[in-house]
Amino acid sequence: MDLYELVRGPLAVAAFAVLILGSLYRALSMIKVGKKAKMLYPQASISGGLRSILHHLLPFGASYMRARTVFTVITFLFHMAVIILPIFLMSHIVLWFESFGFLWWELSKPAADTMTAVVVIACLFFIGRRLFVSEVRQVSSASEYLLPILILIVFLTGFCASHQWGPYRPMLIFHIATSEILIALIPFSRLMHMLFFPFSRAYMGAEHSRVLGAKDW
Amino acid sequence: MSFFNRKFKFIGWSLLCLLLQTGTAFAQEENYVLAHQDVFGKMQRPAVHFPHAAHEEALSDEGCGACHHVFDEQVKKLVYTEGEEQECKTCHGLKPAGTSPALREAYHKSCTGCHRLKKKNIEKSGPTTCGECHPKK
Amino acid sequence: MASHGASTLDMNLNPAQAVDSLQKIYRKYTSRKFFAMLQACVHCGLCAEACHYYCSEKKSDFIPANRIKRLAAVINEYFHPLKSKLPFFTPGNPLTNPKFDGLYKAAFENCTLCGKCALICPMGINTGEIMYLARALLFGLGRIPSGLIGPVQTTLTTGNYLGLSGEDFIETVEWIAEEMAEDMGAGFTIPIDKEQPQVLYIPHPLTLRDLPFLLMSELKILAAAGEDYTLSTHDFDVVNYAFYQGSKENAFQIANTTLQAREKLQAKSIALAPCGHGYRILRWEVEKMLGEKHNFPIYSLVELIDRYIQDGRLKLEKDKFEGPITYHDPCNIARRGGIIQQPRNVIKALTSNFVEMEPYGVHNFCCGGGGGLASTADFGKIRATMGKAKAEQIRKTGAKIVVTGCFNCKTQIRDIGQNYDLGIEVKSIVEVVADSIR
Numbered sequence: 001m002d003l004y005e006l007v008r009g010p011l012a013v014a015a016f017a018v019l020i021l022g023s024l025y026r027a028l029s030m031i032k033v034g035k036k037a038k039m040l041y042p043q044a045s046i047s048g049g050l051r052s053i054l055h056h057l058l059p060f061g062a063s064y065m066r067a068r069t070v071f072t073v074i075t076f077l078f079h080m081a082v083i084i085l086p087i088f089l090m091s092h093i094v095l096w097f098e099s100f101g102f103l104w105w106e107l108s109k110p111a112a113d114t115m116t117a118v119v120v121i122a123c124l125f126f127i128g129r130r131l132f133v134s135e136v137r138q139v140s141s142a143s144e145y146l147l148p149i150l151i152l153i154v155f156l157t158g159f160c161a162s163h164q165w166g167p168y169r170p171m172l173i174f175h176i177a178t179s180e181i182l183i184a185l186i187p188f189s190r191l192m193h194m195l196f197f198p199f200s201r202a203y204m205g206a207e208h209s210r211v212l213g214a215k216d217w
Numbered sequence: 218m219s220f221f222n223r224k225f226k227f228i229g230w231s232l233l234c235l236l237l238q239t240g241t242a243f244a245q246e247e248n249y250v251l252a253h254q255d256v257f258g259k260m261q262r263p264a265v266h267f268p269h270a271a272h273e274e275a276l277s278d279e280g281c282g283a284c285h286h287v288f289d290e291q292v293k294k295l296v297y298t299e300g301e302e303q304e305c306k307t308c309h310g311l312k313p314a315g316t317s318p319a320l321r322e323a324y325h326k327s328c329t330g331c332h333r334l335k336k337k338n339i340e341k342s343g344p345t346t347c348g349e350c351h352p353k354k
Numbered sequence: 355m356a357s358h359g360a361s362t363l364d365m366n367l368n369p370a371q372a373v374d375s376l377q378k379i380y381r382k383y384t385s386r387k388f389f390a391m392l393q394a395c396v397h398c399g400l401c402a403e404a405c406h407y408y409c410s411e412k413k414s415d416f417i418p419a420n421r422i423k424r425l426a427a428v429i430n431e432y433f434h435p436l437k438s439k440l441p442f443f444t445p446g447n448p449l450t451n452p453k454f455d456g457l458y459k460a461a462f463e464n465c466t467l468c469g470k471c472a473l474i475c476p477m478g479i480n481t482g483e484i485m486y487l488a489r490a491l492l493f494g495l496g497r498i499p500s501g502l503i504g505p506v507q508t509t510l511t512t513g514n515y516l517g518l519s520g521e522d523f524i525e526t527v528e529w530i531a532e533e534m535a536e537d538m539g540a541g542f543t544i545p546i547d548k549e550q551p552q553v554l555y556i557p558h559p560l561t562l563r564d565l566p567f568l569l570m571s572e573l574k575i576l577a578a579a580g581e582d583y584t585l586s587t588h589d590f591d592v593v594n595y596a597f598y599q600g601s602k603e604n605a606f607q608i609a610n611t612t613l614q615a616r617e618k619l620q621a622k623s624i625a626l627a628p629c630g631h632g633y634r635i636l637r638w639e640v641e642k643m644l645g646e647k648h649n650f651p652i653y654s655l656v657e658l659i660d661r662y663i664q665d666g667r668l669k670l671e672k673d674k675f676e677g678p679i680t681y682h683d684p685c686n687i688a689r690r691g692g693i694i695q696q697p698r699n700v701i702k703a704l705t706s707n708f709v710e711m712e713p714y715g716v717h718n719f720c721c722g723g724g725g726g727l728a729s730t731a732d733f734g735k736i737r738a739t740m741g742k743a744k745a746e747q748i749r750k751t752g753a754k755i756v757v758t759g760c761f762n763c764k765t766q767i768r769d770i771g772q773n774y775d776l777g778i779e780v781k782s783i784v785e786v787v788a789d790s791i792r
Contacts, residue, residue: 064476203390203480
């Protein structure tokens with residue numbers, strides 16, 4: 001089996017298995033360990049929770065975003081790009097079709113390139129923020145630098161492979177391998193905020209906006 | 218036996234081509250450039266230079282039916298009729314039609330599918346990655 | 355939870371008992387909400403600017419996210435779902451583990467549980483609530499600040515944190531009634547243990563012992579508005595420091611005496627003297643402990659004052675105090691209590707020179723005296739340093755008078771005013787209202 005087939009096949013399966021099983025483990029352990037609500041919330045408001053989630057998904061929907069224009073634009077575009085690009089990139093769809101025989105709507109090449117640029121700029125911004133903004137540096141540990149660097153590598157190598165810059169085959173294999181590391185890391189790193197965000201946000205909103213009149217956005 | 222048959226067909230197709238003056242070569246040339254701007258419009262990837270002769274040779278055991286086929290309405294199956302080889306885009310278009318995949322998927326299924334299968338069976342095979350079939354000039 | 359009695363603070367545990375105690379508390383105080391919030395942090399650093407500690411001094415320990423990290427480290431060592439099952443990961447002795455020293459600083463010294471950072475957190479992490487578990491765990495180890503031990507013990511045994519007896523209470527109230535009669539007219543009485551009143555009024559014990567003029571102000575307002583109220587010998591303490599110990603059992607025990615007093619007297623509602631945590635606990639936290647909504651209203655006095663003014667029951671003279679006047683939102687009244695507009699209505703009714711701090715309302719900075727810090731003398735220096743953010747906020751308003759509705763805030767802002775030379779006068783909202791009554 002050649003190296004490409006190894007990262008393209010078994011390792012990809014392994015990465016997604018780790019992602020799914022790991023996320024399930026994280027989700028279930030949250031649900032199971034905190035099984036009974038020891039503190040009951042007679043005043044919780046579901047609509048408050050949902051409004052809180054909505055406000056924090058929309059750009060400039062929350063007070064911390066309104067206070068920071070550049071930060072908000074970059075983080076919002078980054079999150080859009082980092083989720084949309086891998087799913088709707090034509091080359092990826094072709095691979096899904098190869099494996100499972102179904103496909104979906106794809107991005108145009110200029111759109112894909114723009115999104116890559118957004119991710120690259122955003123990652124550099126994030127790393128720069130961690131390095132130069134003192135309070136951010138004070139909360140950062142090694143993993144907080146490594147994650148944006150890893151994302152940066154994944155998207156840069158992907159871009160190079162797609163445009164056939166540099167040695168094509170090694171570039172492609174490196175791109176796939178690093179992506180798989182990234183995917184497998186999701187459940188065991190800060191990237192898991194994608195799972196916990198709706199929960200913590202909803203709990204917060206349920207107690208604050210409607211009940212206490214303290215809007216949490 | 219098939220040689221003569223093929224030869225006749227070849228002459229027939231050539232004549233037809235000349236008649237229609239389509240400019241694209243349908244004949245069994247060494248290499249075909251598979252660039253279907255007429256189907257895809259603007260293409261995301263560079264055109265594929267398809268070495269037909271090399272495939273003929275490599276697939277001499279399987280025969281032309283390894284790639285060439287038509288859909289038989291009666292038996293609802295893909296069948297290969299010798300001497301009736303057509304271009305992929307004769308049937309496969311931009312959009313899938315029923316069970317018939319779109320042109321891009323038809324190519325990918327035939328080419329990469331076969332290459333990967335052969336690789337898996339540790340046989341002589343062709344490229345399996347995007348850029349190896351769609352190299353930037 | 356409500357069924358449990360008070361939990362005792364055991365300061366002489368052996369290591370095995372300590373681990374056991376930690377585990378019990380961990381199980382009792384954690385929930386899905388807790389785990390979701392604990393794990394959602396992305397270390398973005400936005401919470402730093404919300405914390406009055408960090409705004410006053412740019413130290414890494416003062417960033418809310420870093421305080422949570424300390425708790426997460428302890429949880430990882432003692433309660434990790436996988437690691438804790440493995441023999442070679444035996445957690446250290448909690449009594450000597452330095453992680454708990456850091457946690458103690460983070461939970462009791464470097465955080466007032468004000469909850470401001472929670473409102474800025476993109477992930478919706480209620481840091482104050484998370485840090486509560488840190489206090490609970492430390493309570494389980496018997497490690498809490500001295501100022502939170504004595505008052506709670508006294509409350510649990512005598513019913514109020516100053517240890518006043520029922521006779522002391524009646525005597526003081528009678529004396530106050532006599533004093534007030536000069537002003538209010540002969541025949542003025544203060545009802546005690548009157549049955550079926552509209553309002554059961556729970557004062558702050560300090561106003562019974564050291565600051566009677568404040569209690570006079572409160573009673574003057576109630577009397578002037580013609581309120582059908584009563585004081586009660588069953589409970590005359592709004593304070594509940596047990597909550598800040600990290601023991602919800604003790605906090606419930608103390609809050610419950612208020613609920614029982616209301617039941618005995620069949621009062622229609624409870625009104626509380628200006629006290630931040632007392633209001634928050636009785637109004638909101640007790641509901642969570644009981645798991646049901648109160649079927650009677652619980653007011654902070656300022657809510658009643660606002661209503662009296664609106665209903666025309668209380669007429670105030672405008673601009674009796676020379677402004678500008680600003681209002682400090684106590685965390686537990688505004689952000690964690692939901693009373694934001696009422697005090698503003700009240701102050702605007704008595705001055706035409708009202709200025710807001712920036713930020714104000716739910717986003718107001720903690721004064722630095724919350725979370726029980728104001729009750730521990732050893733924390734005086736921390737409070738002074740961490741009051742810097744508040745001091746700057748007040749200075750910018752140019753206010754001459756800072757009005758607030760919480761005892762601890764009042765103490766702290768008075769101290770800040772002196773330390774930072776603000777030239778301000780700090781007044782309780784009841785004082786300015788009572789002195790403006792026409």
